[in-house]
Amino acid sequence: MNLLQASASPHERTPLRTGHIMGLVLLALLPAAVHGCFSFGLQAMFVLLATTGSAVLFECAARLIFRRPQTILDGSAAVTGLLVGLNLPPTIPVWQAVIGSFAAIVVVKQMFGGLGQNFANPAIVGRIVLMISFPSAMTAWTGAGTDAVSSATPLVSGNAEYWDLFLGNTAGCIGESCAAALLLGGIFLCIWRVITPVIPLSYLGSFALFTWLSGNDPLYQVLSGGLMLGSIFMATDYVTSPITPFGKLIFGIGCGGLTFLLRQFSGYPEGVSFAILLMNLLTPYIDRFTRIKPFGAVTGEKEASNE
Amino acid sequence: MKRLHGIQLPQRKHAEARKIETIPLPKLVRIPMLMHLGTPCTPIVTVGEQVCVGQKIGAPADQNAVPIHASVSGTVRAITEFTNVNGSKVPCVEIESDGLQTLYPGCKAPVLETREQFVQAVRESGCVGLGGAGFPTFRKLNEPQKISMLIVNGAECEPYLTGDSRQIIENSGDILGGIHLVMQFLNIKECKIGIESTRPAALKQLAYAVAAEENITVCPLPPVYPQGAEKVLIYHTSARIVPEDKMPADLGILVMNISTLAFLYQYSRTGIPLVERVVTVDGNAVKKPCNLRVPIGTPQHDLLKYADCNFDKVKKLLSGGPMMGITLYSDELPVLKQQNGLLALTRVSHSEPTACIRCGRCMNACPMRLMPMELSRAYHKKDAEMLRTLRLSLCMNCGCCTYVCPAKRPLAEENQLAKQFLKEVES
Numbered sequence A: 001m002n003l004l005q006a007s008a009s010p011h012e013r014t015p016l017r018t019g020h021i022m023g024l025v026l027l028a029l030l031p032a033a034v035h036g037c038f039s040f041g042l043q044a045m046f047v048l049l050a051t052t053g054s055a056v057l058f059e060c061a062a063r064l065i066f067r068r069p070q071t072i073l074d075g076s077a078a079v080t081g082l083l084v085g086l087n088l089p090p091t092i093p094v095w096q097a098v099i100g101s102f103a104a105i106v107v108v109k110q111m112f113g114g115l116g117q118n119f120a121n122p123a124i125v126g127r128i129v130l131m132i133s134f135p136s137a138m139t140a141w142t143g144a145g146t147d148a149v150s151s152a153t154p155l156v157s158g159n160a161e162y163w164d165l166f167l168g169n170t171a172g173c174i175g176e177s178c179a180a181a182l183l184l185g186g187i188f189l190c191i192w193r194v195i196t197p198v199i200p201l202s203y204l205g206s207f208a209l210f211t212w213l214s215g216n217d218p219l220y221q222v223l224s225g226g227l228m229l230g231s232i233f234m235a236t237d238y239v240t241s242p243i244t245p246f247g248k249l250i251f252g253i254g255c256g257g258l259t260f261l262l263r264q265f266s267g268y269p270e271g272v273s274f275a276i277l278l279m280n281l282l283t284p285y286i287d288r289f290t291r292i293k294p295f296g297a298v299t300g301e302k303e304a305s306n307e
Numbered sequence B: 001m002k003r004l005h006g007i008q009l010p011q012r013k014h015a016e017a018r019k020i021e022t023i024p025l026p027k028l029v030r031i032p033m034l035m036h037l038g039t040p041c042t043p044i045v046t047v048g049e050q051v052c053v054g055q056k057i058g059a060p061a062d063q064n065a066v067p068i069h070a071s072v073s074g075t076v077r078a079i080t081e082f083t084n085v086n087g088s089k090v091p092c093v094e095i096e097s098d099g100l101q102t103l104y105p106g107c108k109a110p111v112l113e114t115r116e117q118f119v120q121a122v123r124e125s126g127c128v129g130l131g132g133a134g135f136p137t138f139r140k141l142n143e144p145q146k147i148s149m150l151i152v153n154g155a156e157c158e159p160y161l162t163g164d165s166r167q168i169i170e171n172s173g174d175i176l177g178g179i180h181l182v183m184q185f186l187n188i189k190e191c192k193i194g195i196e197s198t199r200p201a202a203l204k205q206l207a208y209a210v211a212a213e214e215n216i217t218v219c220p221l222p223p224v225y226p227q228g229a230e231k232v233l234i235y236h237t238s239a240r241i242v243p244e245d246k247m248p249a250d251l252g253i254l255v256m257n258i259s260t261l262a263f264l265y266q267y268s269r270t271g272i273p274l275v276e277r278v279v280t281v282d283g284n285a286v287k288k289p290c291n292l293r294v295p296i297g298t299p300q301h302d303l304l305k306y307a308d309c310n311f312d313k314v315k316k317l318l319s320g321g322p323m324m325g326i327t328l329y330s331d332e333l334p335v336l337k338q339q340n341g342l343l344a345l346t347r348v349s350h351s352e353p354t355a356c357i358r359c360g361r362c363m364n365a366c367p368m369r370l371m372p373m374e375l376s377r378a379y380h381k382k383d384a385e386m387l388r389t390l391r392l393s394l395c396m397n398c399g400c401c402t403y404v405c406p407a408k409r410p411l412a413e414e415n416q417l418a419k420q421f422l423k424e425v426e427s
């Protein structure tokens, strides 16, 4: 018995893999996706299938072209694709939706080196690209229910009931209308330790606080628009949010503040995407200033630390 | 008190209920001249010479090394070369056993009256830390700083390993004797014994043994890996933090392994130096997990055979536990003084690393509160300054980060490479 396998310690690993984590995120998105399909009908389902499927295909093709190892099995492309779809109105032409996936996967993710290298959340950029390219399609809303009547989103109309907002009986993007489904997914992710609640809570909390201080209805604002979807699923993206708990807190508060400012003062009624995008860009700096202090480290040097 | 991070590991202490057994005497032992941290010894026997158990066969080359003794009686068959884990070559004395185990007449209980005598005796015993690192014990006892607290390491946090547990259950008297010796000669007033709370038999035995002792307390610890790491143990038993530029002795703390203490006491009574040790043999290729008392230099093969190992299935052999153990390339290799376990595994779990998703799991697992993903990035960028800022030097290679990483990145290994890199940059 000679020349047995040699390797560096440790010789044991946890069974948990990247693919499992992405699978859990997909599961957590399921309630919102199912709700979207039921309340907006087949059209919504086509959009979700198109963005998810095309995201996986784009990922596969991009890896082939860039001659990198295949990564579709890690599930990250499917998560991005589904998030793009959930962020679109149900009536959007399918080809436009696919462009969103293209922007997310090929331009933002793979051109910067693939999973873990992108500086901004791919799904957010996908949505922003579509918002700028096809402004009318991106704001053609239909109410919930089978008889598609065009209507304004509650964020614009400002006259929906809390209960309808919570259960999602309103117009809006496929995945953003039902706060209950999104919360369910968020709690699921926290229980499975996929995310910590720091970002969603600080995001929603700070946003509600600013809204209340400005004399608006915080609950209405929190429940409407893409805030729930954004704070639970987009702002918590590992790659583009800070790593340390303190960094996450700053990030969440920054997102909350920016969303409030954009909703109050910008031309777009919806500020979530731009707020998260801006904070994504700040993430490397937040990370640098919120490094944790190692155990027994002797400071007195210049670097900042917390805890 | 806030606990340090760590990880929950499957315990797999299959051998915990099995008494320490003695295996049939090996026909041939191979004793390398380096089994401690430091410089190798020089062989002082010649081929063909008759040796007895406990006879010195390797003399220290400098004042930091400890001597090496024959573990069997018999004839020196050859003096060959032995390749260390780090690739360096040292002489190796091969002794053919005559099966008699004749004790060397010079082995007499040492005269212990002063600290100097005690330290000298411990050195002559060839004792090194039996927990795995192989630091010469006498050097710890010889620190110039005033020691005020003895912390006994009874935490056996690696999966599978049960040797220390068995020592507690079977030899708690010897352990206590060792504690008394150290406390007496170093004039230490306080002693704490750290042990995982999940080992009721050992815990009960210890509590019973120290019941009448005023200065010795048992501290039950949560079963988190790496509870037995020196800095972690010190923090969890005494709430003291060892700063990066200091040694435990600077805080007046001395940490000793529980089996080492038991040996010191036995040595003080018999004068038989360190010629045997307890090794836990386990792993999924082994049908009969057990704790074996074996002469130093016994081929691993003998241990595996005794434990009913399925040799055809073995893919990996480990000296030590699965977290910090080192791979053995052959079952011919001898048991060294530092080896606390022998694991024969049938599966080689190897997975290609994928991209870091910045999930932060490695950071949340690191007991030293380092940021392994950032260290890894700095290492790949060859950024020496950043490696220092991130306190690479604090990494103790415990492997928690690698264990938890869902992207299967070899973070702990990279830290070791990064340390190598820093050394090269600095020189």
Ligand code: SF4
Pocket (backbone or CB within 6 Å): B355, B356, B357, B358, B359, B360, B361, B362, B363, B372, B373, B404, B405, B406, B407, B408, B409, B411
């Ligand atoms: S655990 Fe692995 S994937 Fe997660 S941050 Fe650390 S290195 Fe990256």
Ligand code: SF4
Pocket (backbone or CB within 6 Å): B365, B366, B367, B368, B369, B370, B372, B394, B395, B396, B397, B398, B399, B400, B401, B402, B411, B412, B415
């Ligand atoms: S190996 Fe080093 S970096 Fe990794 S968890 Fe252990 S101490 Fe931390």
